[in-house]
Amino acid sequence: MSTLPADRVSATAPEMPCPTVTCVFAVTDTTPPHEAVSVTPGHDGGGPLRVLAAGPLHLIVQDVPAAAFGEEALAERLNRPDELERCARAHHRGVETAASAGPVVPLPMATLYLDDDNAVRAVTARAASLRSLLDRLRHRTEWAVKVHGPGLGHASGAAGDGPADGRSYLRRVSERRRTEREERERALAQAHAVDRELRRHAVAATRHRPQSEQLTGRSVPQLLNAAYLVDDARRAEFVRAVGELACDAQRSAVEVTMSGPWIPYSFARSDETERDAHEEAGA
Amino acid sequence: MTDLGTWPAGPGVQPAGPPSGSLADLLERVLDKGIVIAGDIKIDLLDIELLTIRLRLFIASVETAKKAGIDWWETDPALSSRAARDALTEENARLRARLAALEDADADTSEVTR
Numbered sequence: 490m491s492t493l494p495a496d497r498v499s500a501t502a503p504e505m506p507c508p509t510v511t512c513v514f515a516v517t518d519t520t521p522p523h524e525a526v527s528v529t530p531g532h533d534g535g536g537p538l539r540v541l542a543a544g545p546l547h548l549i550v551q552d553v554p555a556a557a558f559g560e561e562a563l564a565e566r567l568n569r570p571d572e573l574e575r576c577a578r579a580h581h582r583g584v585e586t587a588a589s590a591g592p593v594v595p596l597p598m599a600t601l602y603l604d605d606d607n608a609v610r611a612v613t614a615r616a617a618s619l620r621s622l623l624d625r626l627r628h629r630t631e632w633a634v635k636v637h638g639p640g641l642g643h644a645s646g647a648a649g650d651g652p653a654d655g656r657s658y659l660r661r662v663s664e665r666r667r668t669e670r671e672e673r674e675r676a677l678a679q680a681h682a683v684d685r686e687l688r689r690h691a692v693a694a695t696r697h698r699p700q701s702e703q704l705t706g707r708s709v710p711q712l713l714n715a716a717y718l719v720d721d722a723r724r725a726e727f728v729r730a731v732g733e734l735a736c737d738a739q740r741s742a743v744e745v746t747m748s749g750p751w752i753p754y755s756f757a758r759s760d761e762t763e764r765d766a767h768e769e770a771g772a
Numbered sequence: 773m774t775d776l777g778t779w780p781a782g783p784g785v786q787p788a789g790p791p792s793g794s795l796a797d798l799l800e801r802v803l804d805k806g807i808v809i810a811g812d813i814k815i816d817l818l819d820i821e822l823l824t825i826r827l828r829l830f831i832a833s834v835e836t837a838k839k840a841g842i843d844w845w846e847t848d849p850a851l852s853s854r855a856a857r858d859a860l861t862e863e864n865a866r867l868r869a870r871l872a873a874l875e876d877a878d879a880d881t882s883e884v885t886r
Contacts, residue, residue: 510812510813558813559813560813563813573799574795574799577795577798577799577802577803578798580802581798581802595802597802597803598802598803601812601813602812602813603812603813607812633797697800700796700800705796748797751797751801752801754801754802755801
């Protein structure tokens with residue numbers, strides 16, 4: 490594996506044609522409509538999105554400026570939240586357009602090759618596992634479900650009420666703590682129950698780390714951040730199940746929310762391909 | 773790469789985006805998921821992810837989440853070892869600075885007493 494030579498990255502003389510590298514968004518086995526692909530805006534400063542054939546597979550790619558996508562330049566850019574967001578959204582658009590005609594295996598953001606041939610070669614070498622993964626994802630989508638719990642101190646009675654002597658105060662405080670703890674345990678148990686129930690309607694499920702309140706903009710803790718791979722044929726059933734759980738939850742202090750359908754990012758992985766990746770990394 | 777000593781930074785540096793969580797959902801998927809096929813240009817997405825998102829997210833939520841009784845990420849070796857390493861690095865830097873300051877002060881004192 491070679492990295493981009495430094496002189497190529499810094500070759501930005503205005504009269505020179507800007508050197509580019511090939512950015513691969515996703516792999517599919519169903520040709521997406523070329524017109525739709527070419528009008529999808531990709532990464533800033535890059536060319537139009539293209540479809541590249543790799544045997545039975547198709548890659549959605551874009552020529553991107555080498556200067557902005559070198560190792561250091563990219564690392565620097567992606568550590569800036571606004572740039573990271575722009576890049577992530579561009580990547581997602583590329584993956585979405587790849588998915589317009591059939592199942593898709595998204596590649597991680599910023600999978601870059603020096604040219605088209607290298608990209609085709611890399612994907613062709615993994616064609617077998619990619620095809621089995623595409624088969625697994627065909628006619629299935631991902632649904633994200635979150636459970637938010639009661640805010641901390643939700644159950645707190647004012648510790649200042651009642652007799653003002655020290656002993657009564659301490660009793661009230663410990664009582665309040667116990668109530669809070671019990672409420673948290675109940676909420677967490679409920680989140681687990683939601684997950685258990687939804688797994689019955691899904692082909693596969695995975696849990697992501699709960700998102701911070703800073704990121705969600707909510708003042709209540711996230712108790713469950715799960716993703717489910719659902720057969721399209723069972724989509725209505727899944728959505729209904731979430732709706733019922735959300736209704737049940739309304740009676741208590743937790744909230745169940747759903748987003749989807751997502752491209753199955755969280756399930757675009759197989760043991761085989763992970764093992765390959767490990768071997769490659771170790772080689 | 774990035775100076776971990778300045779991290780976590782102030783409130784102005786959270787990822788910009790809708791508070792609804794959709795950006796968080798997107799980043800969670802785009803950064804972390806998908807099949808990995810080695811590219812020609814090496815970008816350690818794990819590094820980027822840890823530095824900009826995961827670590828920030830981890831630190832921001834750990835207290836609240838702990839209070840809420842959630843701890844399953846503590847079994848994530850990548851995250852916990854990384855966090856532990858960062859904490860050690862930070863402590864090391866702090867101790868070194870303190871040692872340097874003490875040594876300076878000591879040098880001053882011995883000069884005075886001399």
